[in-house]
Each structure stands twice: as structure tokens, then as C-alpha cells.
Amino acid sequence: MPSGTQYVVLDLEDIARYIRGHTAGFAETHIWTTIQSHIIPYYSLTMSIKNVIIIGAGGNLGPSVLQAFLSSSFNTTVLSREGSSSTFPSGVKVIRADYSSIDSLKQAFQGQDAVISLVGGGALGDQNKLIDAAIAAGVKRFLPSEYGSNTPDPKTRAIVPVFEAKFATINYLKSKENVISWTSVVTGPFFDWGLKVGFLGFNAQNKTATIVDSGDATFSSTNLGTIGKAVVKSLENAEATKNQYVYVSGFQTSQNQILAAAEKITGDKWTVNKATAKDYIAKGNELLQKGDFSGIGSLIQALTFGDEEQLGDLKPSGLWNDKLGLEQDSFEDSIKAAFSGKLLHEV
Known part of the structure; x- marks a missing residue:
């Protein structure tokens, strides 16, 4: 030039x-x-994106997203809070920053093309500072912490009010589209992780299942490894995913379909306990009123498994699996991995 x-x-x-x-x-x-x-x-x-920095690379999702980027052609950096004891794979470039300081964050974001936020908890409502710092540093793309339920749907936010923070973050990004673009990846609950820890209602050790309502409600759910790949491919297709919600579903399934597969895999008849979505909503709200944020999980379970609204199904919003070239994971292999205490990509 x-x-x-x-x-x-x-x-x-x-x-x-x-x-x-x-x-x-x-x-x-x-x-x-x-x-x-x-x-x-x-x-x-x-619009090409080469340099990527990940915030919140620990936790449940972070390691899988980090691994997907380390296996890609992107130059990947991890941002960690000053004083954090989090550890990362050897060879990974780690930058420490004061998350309360825009200047510190701006310095950390210098030279980066994309910022990927995987923050959770109370930090979900504090991503505007990260966005402002990214803009100040000249970052091209910001991926807010989403990776779960369909938060653009007001019915979803009515059941899980804390999701208003995620929705507000997107609205803030929309107001800044003249200076930074965004992509929000929506995946439904984590499939292999959810089976492993019991979030989807199954206990492999005791061979018990808690089925909500009829158990026939279709919901979208995605393995952690596939979520990592989806985030990578969203940036590999940066123009197509610019200023878009990107919906991904590893499996379109139901609790009853999982139960049938579980009984086939284990060769045993499982004990089934019944519950209702209304039970889960009441339980979740009661816990939240006591200051126990584990109640959020009960609310998410209600909207995912409940019959009435079918809010766990992302397909009506338009899935990006084919557009991104995501490969289909094995349903039974994912369940087997989870029942052995692993994620599918760890097997």
C-alpha cells in the first residue's frame, strides 16, 4: 500500500x-x-480475525473453548484476573489484568482482533466495561458470554430473570455496532457435562432419572467440545456471523430419549422420579429469595424440560450447524462418556 x-x-x-x-x-x-x-x-x-483473547478460560466451559482455539489457526491468548490462581496448559500465553480498570483491560486487548467472554455469575452483568475496553483497543469482534438458553425470547427471560443481564449486554453491543461487531453463540444446556453432573436429571451411579412433566419436550443441547468448535467456526466465518445470534444444537432430544439410551447402554431398568416444571420454578425462586443462586439452575431446568412452552428447543430460531460445518457427535458415545465421568472429547 x-x-x-x-x-x-x-x-x-x-x-x-x-x-x-x-x-x-x-x-x-x-x-x-x-x-x-x-x-x-x-x-x-x-474483517479477518487472527488474534483472539479469551476471558474466563477456566470454569466448566472455558477449557473446552480454549482447547478448540489451541487446535485452530488462531493466535490465542488467555486473559486472567490479577491475583487469580487459575492455571492453564503449558505454552499458553496468559495476560493478567485488573478487571475493574478499563485502562488495564485496554492494554490487555491491544493487538487483539476478537475478545471472547466466558464470564459467569455476577460478572454477566458487568461486560460493558469489557466491551468499552475492547472498543478503545480497536478490537473488531466481541463474543459475549451466552452459550445456553435462548435469552432473546422474552418468555425465557420471564422464567429466568437473571438472563436480562445477557440480553442487556447484546443491546449495548447493538448500540456500538458502528465501532465493534458482535456474535452471540447459543447452544442450549451442556450435554455431556449436564449428564456427568446430573443437571439433565440423570444419576448414572444410582440409575435414577428425574423426568419433568411428560419427559417428551424436545430441547437442544450441545457437548462442550462442540461448543468450543462452534465458537472457533463463528470466527472463521466472521462475515456471516457478524452481529448475529448463532444457534447451535448438538442434539435435538428429550429426557425420555436420553432415558431410553441410558437403559440400553447400562442394560438396566432405571428408577424414574416425576416432577413438574412448576415444581422447579417454585424451588428455584425460593432458593433465590434466600440468596442461594443455585436456584438459577432449577429455573433453567424448568424452561428446558417443561411441556408448556417448549422453550428449550432452539430449532425454530434457525440452527447454524450446517452453515458452520459442525460435525454431528455420537449420541450414545456422549452418554457413555458422561456416565464414565468424562466429556466426549476427553475420551
Whole structure:
């Protein structure tokens, strides 16, 4: 590029508008053919993402997302809070920062193309500071902490009010789209992890299952390893996923389908306990009123497994699995791994 020349990145529609204004008589199809042939190859370069920094690479999801990026072509860095005792695989570049300081965060984000937030708990409502620091550092893409229920649906937020924090983060990002883009990956509950710890209602050791309502409600659920791959592929397809909710489903299943597979795998008849979504909502709200945030889990279980609204099914929102080229995991192998105390990608 000639030295001293300034370049401005424009939206493709801005470019089309410019061509219309300076080329009277051009057919609309000719305009877009010109853009596709001569502009997009260079435009895509401006949108390319190479350097990625992950916030919250510990926890339940973090290690799987980190591993997916370490297996990719991205240059990957982990951001950790100053004073944190979290450890990461040898060879991983780790930057420490003061999360309460935008200046400290800005310094940590320098040279990064994308920031991936995996924060949880109370930090979900405090991501605006991360976004502001990313903007100040010139970051191109911000992926907020989502990876679960369909929070854009007001019915989902009505059952789990703390999800308003996630929705507010997206609205904040939308207000900043002139300076930073975003992608929000929605996956449903973690499948192999959820079976491993009992969140999906199954106890492999005792061979018991707690079935909510009829047990036939279809819900979307995704293995942790697949979630990691989905995040990677969202950035590999950065233009397609720009300013989008990206819905991913590892399995479209139900509690009864899991139960049938569990009995087949173990060769035993399981004991079934019955519950209702209303029971779980009452339990969750009671716990939250006492200041026990484990109640959030009960509310998520209610909206995922409940018959009435079928809020756990992401398919009506439009799945991205095929667009991203995600491979299908084995349903039975995922269950076997979880019952042995592992995640599928750890087997």
C-alpha cells in the first residue's frame, strides 16, 4: 500500500450506494457483481480475525473453548484476573489484568482482533466495561458470554430473570455496532457435562432419572467440545456471523430419549422420579429469595424440560450447524462418556 494513504473500512451497502451515485445507468445486479468480484476479496481481509483473547478460560466451559482455539489457526491468548490462581496448559500465553480498570483491560486487548467472554455469575452483568475496553483497543469482534438458553425470547427471560443481564449486554453491543461487531453463540444446556453432573436429571451411579412433566419436550443441547468448535467456526466465518445470534444444537432430544439410551447402554431398568416444571420454578425462586443462586439452575431446568412452552428447543430460531460445518457427535458415545465421568472429547 502507498505510504501516507488513509483507508476507511465501509459497509458493503455503503460501497453499493457510492457506486450507484457515481455510475448512472448501472444495473443493480451489475453493481453487486462488481462488488463480489473486486471488493469482497479485499474487504474480507479487513474483517479477518487472527488474534483472539479469551476471558474466563477456566470454569466448566472455558477449557473446552480454549482447547478448540489451541487446535485452530488462531493466535490465542488467555486473559486472567490479577491475583487469580487459575492455571492453564503449558505454552499458553496468559495476560493478567485488573478487571475493574478499563485502562488495564485496554492494554490487555491491544493487538487483539476478537475478545471472547466466558464470564459467569455476577460478572454477566458487568461486560460493558469489557466491551468499552475492547472498543478503545480497536478490537473488531466481541463474543459475549451466552452459550445456553435462548435469552432473546422474552418468555425465557420471564422464567429466568437473571438472563436480562445477557440480553442487556447484546443491546449495548447493538448500540456500538458502528465501532465493534458482535456474535452471540447459543447452544442450549451442556450435554455431556449436564449428564456427568446430573443437571439433565440423570444419576448414572444410582440409575435414577428425574423426568419433568411428560419427559417428551424436545430441547437442544450441545457437548462442550462442540461448543468450543462452534465458537472457533463463528470466527472463521466472521462475515456471516457478524452481529448475529448463532444457534447451535448438538442434539435435538428429550429426557425420555436420553432415558431410553441410558437403559440400553447400562442394560438396566432405571428408577424414574416425576416432577413438574412448576415444581422447579417454585424451588428455584425460593432458593433465590434466600440468596442461594443455585436456584438459577432449577429455573433453567424448568424452561428446558417443561411441556408448556417448549422453550428449550432452539430449532425454530434457525440452527447454524450446517452453515458452520459442525460435525454431528455420537449420541450414545456422549452418554457413555458422561456416565464414565468424562466429556466426549476427553475420551
